[in-house]
Amino acid sequence: MEYVVIAVALLVLLIVGAVAYVVPKRRRELPPSVPGTTGTEVLERPPTPAVEPEAEPEVEPGLVEPPAVVEPEPAVETPPAPVIETPEPTAGRLTRLRARLSRSQNSLGRGLLALLSRDKLDDDTWDEVEESLIRADVGVGPTQELVERLRTQARVLGTGSADELRKLLAEELTNALEPSLDRSLTATAEGRPAVVLVVGVNGSGKTTTCGKIGRVLVADGRTVMFGAADTFRAAAAEQLATWAGRVGAEVVRGPEGGDPAAVAFDAVKRGIETRVDTVVIDTAGRLQNKIGLMDELGKVKRVVERHGPVDETLLVLDATTGQNGLEQARVFTEVVNVTGVVLTKLDGTAKGGIVIAVQRKLGIPVKLVGLGEGPDDLAPFEPAQFVEALLATDA
Numbered sequence: 059m060e061y062v063v064i065a066v067a068l069l070v071l072l073i074v075g076a077v078a079y080v081v082p083k084r085r086r087e088l089p090p091s092v093p094g095t096t097g098t099e100v101l102e103r104p105p106t107p108a109v110e111p112e113a114e115p116e117v118e119p120g121l122v123e124p125p126a127v128v129e130p131e132p133a134v135e136t137p138p139a140p141v142i143e144t145p146e147p148t149a150g151r152l153t154r155l156r157a158r159l160s161r162s163q164n165s166l167g168r169g170l171l172a173l174l175s176r177d178k179l180d181d182d183t184w185d186e187v188e189e190s191l192i193r194a195d196v197g198v199g200p201t202q203e204l205v206e207r208l209r210t211q212a213r214v215l216g217t218g219s220a221d222e223l224r225k226l227l228a229e230e231l232t233n234a235l236e237p238s239l240d241r242s243l244t245a246t247a248e249g250r251p252a253v254v255l256v257v258g259v260n261g262s263g264k265t266t267t268c269g270k271i272g273r274v275l276v277a278d279g280r281t282v283m284f285g286a287a288d289t290f291r292a293a294a295a296e297q298l299a300t301w302a303g304r305v306g307a308e309v310v311r312g313p314e315g316g317d318p319a320a321v322a323f324d325a326v327k328r329g330i331e332t333r334v335d336t337v338v339i340d341t342a343g344r345l346q347n348k349i350g351l352m353d354e355l356g357k358v359k360r361v362v363e364r365h366g367p368v369d370e371t372l373l374v375l376d377a378t379t380g381q382n383g384l385e386q387a388r389v390f391t392e393v394v395n396v397t398g399v400v401l402t403k404l405d406g407t408a409k410g411g412i413v414i415a416v417q418r419k420l421g422i423p424v425k426l427v428g429l430g431e432g433p434d435d436l437a438p439f440e441p442a443q444f445v446e447a448l449l450a451t452d453a
């Protein structure tokens with residue numbers, strides 16, 4: 059019985075002890091009630107502990123490279139519009155030739171002046187005048203005629219001074235160039251683009267001439283389309299595209315080795331669609347034989363003519379090939395109806411007389427001359443100015 063009483067007493071003590079421990083603890087855990095509220099407990103979000111910034115690693119000055127500067131992402135930019143060049147006006151370009159020819163030590167003008175300044179103009183002197191003109195590529199036939207007329211005039215007029223003789227010679231040379239010939243370039247047509255076909259042997263300067271002609275036309279306010287029908291040489295199309303880009307013109311080209319007639323046809327078609335004033339077509343000159351050349355050029359012309367007539371066919375000749383170039387030139391005149399000659403590289407020879415020979419032999423007017431590789435080194439041919447340049451002696 060005693061044991062039971064002790065056990066009950068212990069139990070009571072234990073319960074009292076437990077109650078005494080738990081109640082104050084719960085009181086501590088509950089927040090105090092907010093005055094003025096309905097008694098609903100508002101539980102506040104415990105404040106977020108402030109995060110301490112990570113300490114910067116200490117860097118000993120001078121030992122470590124400065125941190126790389128991070129460039130901002132580049133903004134996407136539209137490519138700049140191509141710079142379109144403004145070609146020089148054509149007037150006065152031929153005067154550059156005068157400067158170039160007169161600087162040459164073995165210029166025709168210098169040699170002739172020395173001969174015509176002699177005290178006595180005997181047969182030997184006239185023979186030497188003849189030789190000088192032949193050496194300058196004037197050609198045997200035209201030279202003999204020219205000297206004969208000069209001698210007669212000098213006799214009739216009783217002219218003896220070097221200046222007067224030089225003046226007479228200039229007149230004779232100018233007349234030999236037939237100044238009355240029409241040298242204008244047909245570069246416009248009624249209600250359609252004019253078509254200019256450029257032909258000649260390889261390396262004579264066809265592509266360059268196409269580019270220069272385009273520039274001249276653009277400078278005159280015309281619109282131009284180029285046709286790269288020289289499919290034989292891939293670089294020719296590239297070259298033409300560069301020329302076109304410089305004056306903001308379009309170029310139609312085909313695959314390397316493709317059909318040149320198809321390219322020429324497409325170029326004229328595109329020219330009609332875009333209503334340009336002139337379509338300038340470059341052709342290949344590197345053909346194995348005359349038959350091949352005839353076939354190809356003939357086809358180019360025929361196919362282009364399905365759109366309308368070819369208005370100008372320019373034969374490009376390299377002045378430095380002299381009389382040899384004339385034979386090659388004749389082949390072209392047999393294939394296509396050449397309407398004008400462009401004599402290139404006149405800057406590379408002191409023998410400007412080739413102009414007279416070309417006109418005489420081919421019976422076709424020289425319309426333009428190339429005076430260098432520069433974009434504006436192409437001048438309209440003008441006989442009197444040209445003869446002045448040929449006979450110039452001033453340095």
Ligand SMILES: Nc1nc2c(ncn2[C@@H]2O[C@H](COP(=O)(O)OP(=O)(O)OP(=O)(O)O)[C@@H](O)[C@H]2O)c(=O)[nH]1
Pocket residue numbers: 258259260261262263264265266267288291294341342343344402403404405406427428429430431435
């Ligand atoms: N000095 C000088 N060089 C010129 C003139 N015209 C063209 N050339 C140069 O002659 C070289 C040949 O010119 P191109 O225009 O490629 O000749 P091309 O007739 O088209 O040649 P192919 O495409 O091979 O038939 C180039 O280096 C031109 O810069 C000129 O009037 N004077």
